[in-house]
Amino acid sequence: MLAAGDKDAAALHGPNVQALSAEDLSALRAQRRDALLARLAATPDSRYGRGPHRLEALPPLSGADFAAEVEAHPPFGRIRLVPDPLIRAGLATAAVPRPTPIAWTRADLDAEAQLGARALRRAGLATRGRSSDCLDGGLVTPGTLAVSDALDALDALALPVGPVTGAPALQRAAEVWDIVQPQLLVVDAPSLAFLYGTDGYPRPRTFAVLLTPADAAELAAPARDDVCRILSVPQVCSFVAGECRVRDGYHVAEDAVLAEIVDGGRLLLSALTRSLTLLRFDTGLRGALDRTPCSCGERHARLRF
Numbered sequence: 001m002l003a004a005g006d007k008d009a010a011a012l013h014g015p016n017v018q019a020l021s022a023e024d025l026s027a028l029r030a031q032r033r034d035a036l037l038a039r040l041a042a043t044p045d046s047r048y049g050r051g052p053h054r055l056e057a058l059p060p061l062s063g064a065d066f067a068a069e070v071e072a073h074p075p076f077g078r079i080r081l082v083p084d085p086l087i088r089a090g091l092a093t094a095a096v097p098r099p100t101p102i103a104w105t106r107a108d109l110d111a112e113a114q115l116g117a118r119a120l121r122r123a124g125l126a127t128r129g130r131s132s133d134c135l136d137g138g139l140v141t142p143g144t145l146a147v148s149d150a151l152d153a154l155d156a157l158a159l160p161v162g163p164v165t166g167a168p169a170l171q172r173a174a175e176v177w178d179i180v181q182p183q184l185l186v187v188d189a190p191s192l193a194f195l196y197g198t199d200g201y202p203r204p205r206t207f208a209v210l211l212t213p214a215d216a217a218e219l220a221a222p223a224r225d226d227v228c229r230i231l232s233v234p235q236v237c238s239f240v241a242g243e244c245r246v247r248d249g250y251h252v253a254e255d256a257v258l259a260e261i262v263d264g265g266r267l268l269l270s271a272l273t274r275s276l277t278l279l280r281f282d283t284g285l286r287g288a289l290d291r292t293p294c295s296c297g298e299r300h301a302r303l304r305f
């Protein structure tokens with residue numbers, strides 16, 4: 001057995017970022033935010049208009065605003081603050097009135113993979129662990145592509161089986177799960193709802209469930225020991241925040257996302273490093289941020305719904 005201290009360190013995928021002191025974390029957030037504002041100033045034809053910009057002065061961007069921006073300025077809207085080539089596209093479907101194209105650069109995908117590894121490590125998946133996912137493939141995000149990248153970054157085994165929301169799909173998946181015995185199943189809300197109350201398959205130690213703003217009730221429900229919830233808002237970040245083993249709030253990826261609570265509870269998110277940059281995106285969720293230390297050792301603020 002590992003000593004408690006080792007166990008804490010081992011529970012974090014990126015301790016040099018996740019366990020920064022409060023001062024260092026605050027400095028990192030300020031640095032990322034200043035760099036973002038510099039990119040914004042250098043992109044005067046963005047939808048955010050000519051500067052000078054203060055982030056807090058920008059009006060919140062609703063899902064309807066975002067969808068309208070993309071439609072008026074295809075294919076991705078005037079929100080591109082980093083000119084690197086876009087190498088993957090998908091459809092955001094949560095917190096928008098209709099499926100809306102989004103895209104990533106190489107650097108965006110690499111950053112998302114690390115954040116995904118961080119979230120899955122928090123869910124208890126070790127390096128070289130075995131997992132399987134029941135997410136959509138193809139266009140819809142968050143999907144199996146994002147999770148495969150994260151597992152890659154964790155040197156863990158990926159086994160995509162597609163959505164499992166009925167007996168025939170479960171029978172097919174169970175045949176391979178019987179052989180591979182995944183320790184972690186990565187699911188979305190519909191697959192979790194079906195699998196959690198069903199038997200006839202090797203039950204994993206933990207379900208890691210990717211929830212979007214469309215799953216507000218599931219995000220706010222009491223925590224469960226065998227379910228580790230992750231908030232995904234793919235147009236901002238596929239792995240915005242996730243529960244740790246303490247199961248007392250969702251640690252925000254504060255090196256990648258700026259979370260703000262306005263008007264007594266509305267959660268706004270800004271992408272700090274992404275090429276296609278949504279600023280002050282209104283998730284439609286209501287929550288609170290807690291900066292008190294968490295016993296898991298991670299210092300990033302916790303979000304509660």
Ligand SMILES: [Zn+2]
Pocket residue numbers: 244245246251294295296297298
């Ligand atoms: Zn924690």
